[in-house]
Amino acid sequence: MSGSNATAPNDSSPVLNAVGDGAAGRFVADFKATSGQLSTNGQSWLAPMRSAAIERFATLGLPTRRDEAWRKTDLRSLARTAFRPAAEVVAPDADAITARVAQLAFPSVATTRLVFVNGRFAPEHSDAYVPTDAVRVEPLAHTLREAPELAQPHLGRVTENDADAFGELNTAFMTDGGFVLVPDGVTVVTPIHLIFLTAPADGPVAQYPRNLFVIGDGATATILESYAGVNDTDVYLTNAYSEAVVGVEGNLTHYKLQRESESAYHVARLQGRQENESTITNTNVALGGRMARTDIDLHVDGSRCETIMKGLYMAHGEQHIDNYTRLDHAQPDCHSHERYKGILDGRSSAVFTGRILVRQDAQQTDAIQENSGLLLSRDAALSTQPQLEIFADDVKCTHGATVGELPENQLFYLRARGISTEEATGILAYGYANEIIEDIEIEPLREQLEQLIRLRVRERFAALKR
Amino acid sequence: MALLDIRNLHVSVEGTEILKGLNLAVDAGQVHAIMGPNGSGKSTLAQVLAGNSDYEVTDGTVKLGDEDLLELDASERAGEGLFLAFQYPVSIPGVSNTYFLRAAYNAVRVHRGQPEMDPVGFINYLRPKMAPLGMTKEMLRRSVNDGFSGGEKKRNEIFQMSVLEPKVAVLDETDSGLDIDALRLVAEGVNAMRSPERAFVVVTHYQRLLDYIVPDVVHVMVDGRIVRSGGKELALELEDKGYGWVEELATDGEAVTA
Numbered sequence: 001m002s003g004s005n006a007t008a009p010n011d012s013s014p015v016l017n018a019v020g021d022g023a024a025g026r027f028v029a030d031f032k033a034t035s036g037q038l039s040t041n042g043q044s045w046l047a048p049m050r051s052a053a054i055e056r057f058a059t060l061g062l063p064t065r066r067d068e069a070w071r072k073t074d075l076r077s078l079a080r081t082a083f084r085p086a087a088e089v090v091a092p093d094a095d096a097i098t099a100r101v102a103q104l105a106f107p108s109v110a111t112t113r114l115v116f117v118n119g120r121f122a123p124e125h126s127d128a129y130v131p132t133d134a135v136r137v138e139p140l141a142h143t144l145r146e147a148p149e150l151a152q153p154h155l156g157r158v159t160e161n162d163a164d165a166f167g168e169l170n171t172a173f174m175t176d177g178g179f180v181l182v183p184d185g186v187t188v189v190t191p192i193h194l195i196f197l198t199a200p201a202d203g204p205v206a207q208y209p210r211n212l213f214v215i216g217d218g219a220t221a222t223i224l225e226s227y228a229g230v231n232d233t234d235v236y237l238t239n240a241y242s243e244a245v246v247g248v249e250g251n252l253t254h255y256k257l258q259r260e261s262e263s264a265y266h267v268a269r270l271q272g273r274q275e276n277e278s279t280i281t282n283t284n285v286a287l288g289g290r291m292a293r294t295d296i297d298l299h300v301d302g303s304r305c306e307t308i309m310k311g312l313y314m315a316h317g318e319q320h321i322d323n324y325t326r327l328d329h330a331q332p333d334c335h336s337h338e339r340y341k342g343i344l345d346g347r348s349s350a351v352f353t354g355r356i357l358v359r360q361d362a363q364q365t366d367a368i369q370e371n372s373g374l375l376l377s378r379d380a381a382l383s384t385q386p387q388l389e390i391f392a393d394d395v396k397c398t399h400g401a402t403v404g405e406l407p408e409n410q411l412f413y414l415r416a417r418g419i420s421t422e423e424a425t426g427i428l429a430y431g432y433a434n435e436i437i438e439d440i441e442i443e444p445l446r447e448q449l450e451q452l453i454r455l456r457v458r459e460r461f462a463a464l465k466r
Numbered sequence: 467m468a469l470l471d472i473r474n475l476h477v478s479v480e481g482t483e484i485l486k487g488l489n490l491a492v493d494a495g496q497v498h499a500i501m502g503p504n505g506s507g508k509s510t511l512a513q514v515l516a517g518n519s520d521y522e523v524t525d526g527t528v529k530l531g532d533e534d535l536l537e538l539d540a541s542e543r544a545g546e547g548l549f550l551a552f553q554y555p556v557s558i559p560g561v562s563n564t565y566f567l568r569a570a571y572n573a574v575r576v577h578r579g580q581p582e583m584d585p586v587g588f589i590n591y592l593r594p595k596m597a598p599l600g601m602t603k604e605m606l607r608r609s610v611n612d613g614f615s616g617g618e619k620k621r622n623e624i625f626q627m628s629v630l631e632p633k634v635a636v637l638d639e640t641d642s643g644l645d646i647d648a649l650r651l652v653a654e655g656v657n658a659m660r661s662p663e664r665a666f667v668v669v670t671h672y673q674r675l676l677d678y679i680v681p682d683v684v685h686v687m688v689d690g691r692i693v694r695s696g697g698k699e700l701a702l703e704l705e706d707k708g709y710g711w712v713e714e715l716a717t718d719g720e721a722v723t724a
Contacts (some may be wrong), residue, residue, distance in 0.1 A: 418544035431560030
């Protein structure tokens, strides 16, 4: 993809020129330097979209703790780091990439796998994709080149977004990602696995994956996004953006598994829209990253919809994990169930924000939100903020938050069976986390997650043997 | 020498004395029933024996064989061969019954200086123990006691006992909440484990369970002490006369020991 008929960014843009040489200025300068190479694939509409996005980013700047939505997340070390666009960087160690892909994949079950390394599609690690008139599972860059009419109505348009600096940055720099189109009435049985690997060389890099999922009326698909680094000392920024639209009676099961390097920054957004009688089941698992922020913003624009949002995060050391979820009920007779759990150890910290908006027309909404956290160390900190905004008068909304330690009666029950306090604590922590993932239907994914949770717990509780 | 030997046991909860100088000696091979009105301290005794630190032992001794039980942590007591079948078994969401049982079994083995058993060996060890208690594969796959009916929870307790093969088993109100079929199943499970090396302490409010698990000795507990001990006919006498009868004995200070 080397087309460079892109419109050069407007050098006379007062906004871009005014941005200064701080962190935001560095991103703007990178944009000016590289936007000529950012493929627009001959699409005249993409270049102005990028330019408009970088201008909005320049106006907004990187968020700070003065922004309400970022009050508990400190971005100063991210802001101090200079990231080169990853797409310019050739991954240094091909064998390490191959090995990492093997760890992330599920050989025991059929999947359609697309792998992206440093933001670029890696066909040698991916399943062959055959674009047809029916189902499409392919790199978005390919779609933009070969069949832009499939993406253009949706890209950046799935929902009317609030301005968000990282989202704009992604739109300005997006290179590639997964495009999934499931036509009306079609069920895709094989899970679609999108893997995003980052392998920096000679200093920190930034990658900007962009995904677009279009699930038609009565269509069904399962999509998993995996994010990972290769070495735990690698410093990079993943700024990912996924959009999903689910048509009437459509059904999307979506997983995000974040296993970035523990020195990496991860910022990701999922924008979703549901039409009548559709279902979205979203599971968001965050294990990696030095700083990891996920925004999930689902717009339930149809009636009689079902929305399930599950989240599990585990942080240790100095990790900081921030999940910001927003569920917008605009239509009547919908059910939503949100359930987030976290386990924090060491000096780690986490934030959970759960906004639920029930608009005036959304009568008979039944919304449940639960979030809880388990603190294994005195130095760990969790901040949770449920925010219910209800404008309809005939709704059922409940929320509950608990933060604390393991129940004494459970610990005693295990100890009374001969299990030491340390091992009992490990088993209970494992069970606590496992509850979020135990009904995942892709068996090898569930097993992989169980294994990851067990490893995390075992590392903390040496006595936990298996 | 008694296998379980409790002498002058005094126990308080949040400053209130519940057990007030309890004596009980149970020989290997015996089943002792402890009966008594609500609030007499039966469940406190069961919890204290298992090592629940919510209860404070202020005086007395408890020996399991040669071991000073009160010096041991709850998990060490289980390792030494003490088992409590809980009155209210605890649910552990997210942890499968099999995983939990194997962790417990291996912890006890390690305590006894035996090597751990691998997952396959353990399943083979479990299999013959399942059918007698009506344990299904499904119940082993499910999270510990999570969503179990009252009867399933009690069967699961006795199943755990059969897996851990303790020296002394304390059954706390194992009959409560059981219908007659479940009661019979549980009692058969217990009877199958009776042996010359093992002792049982069966805590119950009602005589009914003792029709199925026939005790060698029956004790009546009132206000934190054993006030009367006798053979299995004592349970029938209690059924007949009610607890008011022994409560009077207690206030008369006429405690009788077997």
